[in-house]
Amino acid sequence: MKTVLVYSGGMDSTTLLYKLLAEGDTVLCLSFDYGQRHKKELLAARKICKKLKDAGEKVTHEIVDIKAIKGLMGGSSLTSKVAVPKGHYEDKNMKSTVVPNRNMVFLSLAIAAAVSRKFNRVAIAVHSGDHAIYPDCRPEFIKKMRAVSLVANYEKIDVYAPFLNISKAKIAKVGTKLGVPVEDTWTCYNGLKKPCEKCGACVEREEALKRC
Amino acid sequence: MKTVLVYSGGMDSTTLLYKLLAEGDTVLCLSFDYGQRHKKELLAARKICKKLKDAGEKVTHEIVDIKAIKGLMGGSSLTSKVAVPKGHYEDKNMKSTVVPNRNMVFLSLAIAAAVSRKFNRVAIAVHSGDHAIYPDCRPEFIKKMRAVSLVANYEKIDVYAPFLNISKAKIAKVGTKLGVPVEDTWTCYNGLKKPCEKCGACVEREEALKRC
Numbered sequence: 001m002k003t004v005l006v007y008s009g010g011m012d013s014t015t016l017l018y019k020l021l022a023e024g025d026t027v028l029c030l031s032f033d034y035g036q037r038h039k040k041e042l043l044a045a046r047k048i049c050k051k052l053k054d055a056g057e058k059v060t061h062e063i064v065d066i067k068a069i070k071g072l073m074g075g076s077s078l079t080s081k082v083a084v085p086k087g088h089y090e091d092k093n094m095k096s097t098v099v100p101n102r103n104m105v106f107l108s109l110a111i112a113a114a115v116s117r118k119f120n121r122v123a124i125a126v127h128s129g130d131h132a133i134y135p136d137c138r139p140e141f142i143k144k145m146r147a148v149s150l151v152a153n154y155e156k157i158d159v160y161a162p163f164l165n166i167s168k169a170k171i172a173k174v175g176t177k178l179g180v181p182v183e184d185t186w187t188c189y190n191g192l193k194k195p196c197e198k199c200g201a202c203v204e205r206e207e208a209l210k211r212c
Numbered sequence: 213m214k215t216v217l218v219y220s221g222g223m224d225s226t227t228l229l230y231k232l233l234a235e236g237d238t239v240l241c242l243s244f245d246y247g248q249r250h251k252k253e254l255l256a257a258r259k260i261c262k263k264l265k266d267a268g269e270k271v272t273h274e275i276v277d278i279k280a281i282k283g284l285m286g287g288s289s290l291t292s293k294v295a296v297p298k299g300h301y302e303d304k305n306m307k308s309t310v311v312p313n314r315n316m317v318f319l320s321l322a323i324a325a326a327v328s329r330k331f332n333r334v335a336i337a338v339h340s341g342d343h344a345i346y347p348d349c350r351p352e353f354i355k356k357m358r359a360v361s362l363v364a365n366y367e368k369i370d371v372y373a374p375f376l377n378i379s380k381a382k383i384a385k386v387g388t389k390l391g392v393p394v395e396d397t398w399t400c401y402n403g404l405k406k407p408c409e410k411c412g413a414c415v416e417r418e419e420a421l422k423r424c
Contacts, residue, residue: 030284065280072242072276072325095366101324104364108320112313113284140363148356152316152348154307 002026002119003160004110006103007061009045010187011205012125012163015175017048017059019162020123022178026058028119030110033063034099035070035079038191048184064109073100077189084189086198089133094200097189103136104145107159111149114157121158122149129168129204139164168204172212182209214238214331215372216322218315219273221257223397223417224337224375227387229260229271231374232335234390238270240331242322245275246311247282247291250403260396276321285312289401296401298410301345306412309401315348316357319371323361326369333370334361341380341416351376380416384424394421 003020007013007029020027031045042063049061070079077084077096085093103124110122130137146159163171175182187205188195195202215232219225219241232239243257254275261273282291289296289308297305315336322334342349358371375383387394399417400407407414 064284066278068277068280069321069324072321073328075328098366100327101320101365104320104360105317105324108313108316109281109284112281112317115312116285116287135366136364138363141360144356144360144363148316148353148360151350151352151356153313154310154347 001121002028004028004030004114004117004119004122006106006110006122006124007031007045007049009041009043009048009185010201011175011180011182011185011208012127012168012171014048014185015171015178015180016123016125016163017052018178018180019174021052021057021059027060028113028117029059029061030106030113031061031063032106032109033065033067034073034102035067036191037078037084038186038189040188040191041186044184044186048181051181051184066105066109069105073102073105075100084196084199086203087200088203089129089200091200094133097200098134101136103134103141107145107149111152111157115153115155118155119157121160123160123162125163125171126161127163127168127171128165129208133200168208169211172208176212213333214240216240216242216326216329216331216334218318218322218334218336219243219257219261221253221255221260221397222399222413223387223392223394223420224339224380224383226260226397227383227390227392228335228337228375229264230390230392231386233264233269233271239272240325240329241271241273242318242325243273243275244318244321245277245279246285246314247279248403249290249296250398250401252400252403253398256396256398260393263393263396278317278321281317285314285317287312296408296411298415299412300415301341301412303412306345309412310346313348315346315353319357319361323364323369327365327367330367331369333372335372335374337375337383338373339375339380339383340377341420345412380420381423384420388424
């Protein structure tokens with residue numbers, strides 16, 4: 001199988017990358033530079049892919065520059081000067097971290113890449129912990145994206161989201177088994193020198209790692 | 213109603229723009245610079261919107277630069293050095309003019325803009341003449357895009373495609389009634405000084421105008 005992975009450089013998508021490679025896939029990782037304040041994740045993504053490639057794995061990595069469309073996806077605390085809220089994804093104030101239509105934009109570009117590079121499917125590491133706050137991580141969104149992806153081109157590109165109904169703690173467990181270098185991944189929304197340990201992304205990651 | 217229109221500057225989307233304005237909509241026109249050889253259509257789009265705005269119509273126009281993702285949507289004669297084929301959309305050789313996942317990419321960005329600018333819906337001028345060669349202009353694609361658009365964000369953004377099942381000749385008739393300045397629109401795939409009159413886009417346009 002040849003898979004285009006929407007790849008952030010975080011714990012979830014890195015675990016999915018390791019899972020795909022363990023299953024024998026050839027993987028094209030696409031990381032998107034959309035003007036996010038935590039651009040540091042792109043460096044993490046590059047480093048992890050380089051290590052894997054150097055170790056002989058069938059992986060390539062591309063950073064896709066879509067900064068020019070930042071104005072279309074504006075209004076989120078991840079792409080503007082609004083402060084990133086602290087707490088859990090379930091908290092109401094977390095809504096400011098939603099980026100307009102982000103996963104549809106990412107998946108539509110990944111599907112375009114799959115068609116033009118002759119890959120079979122696209123993959124994304126959404127999981128059950130994302131459902132509370134992010135509409136574009138929910139089962140109904142993934143189901144409908146898969147439906148439209150199968151008719152949008154002559155090539156029927158599948159949308160693969162194997163973590164859709166499992167928790168981040170379960171992903172951490174899978175990652176441990178697969179040897180994912182958690183220390184190389186980047187999750188924090190604030191993109192400072194070190195993780196802030198207070199934003200939703202940091203809090204969820206820490207809890208998942210404690211539980212696994 | 214506030215509508216984000218996927219706007220090429222061609223005859224079909226210009227007629228849709230006029231229709232939306234006639235129905236009282238506020239319209240944000242998005243034209244995409246995706247590295248197409250017929251970039252001239254962007255100038256046509258700008259000129260038409262400027263004239264309408266100067267006449268007091270509720271229209272704004274933005275050219276969205278997505279040239280950086282040309283590599284993801286490659287392989288088409290519209291974005292590469294492959295010659296543009298001559299003839300009708302029904303002809304087999306016309307397949308080289310298909311751009312990978314183009315309308316899903318355009319619509320996903322238009323939906324993002326609708327969410328962030330607080331618009332209600334997106335519109336696209338696909339029509340029955342497009343169905344033969346372009347999968348992302350067919351009713352099943354539009355139906356499924358609408359379905360995913362309604363669940364992808366907190367805001368339910370509708371996908372409006374009123375020309376979906378009518379011919380280009382019928383669009384030309386609608387355009388005549390609405391006073392569309394056909395001479396200002398640009399359709400030709402070849403983007404030379406004058407329309408080539410031989411590519412699929414020119415041939416279909418000429419036939420439609422003759423029939424109306």
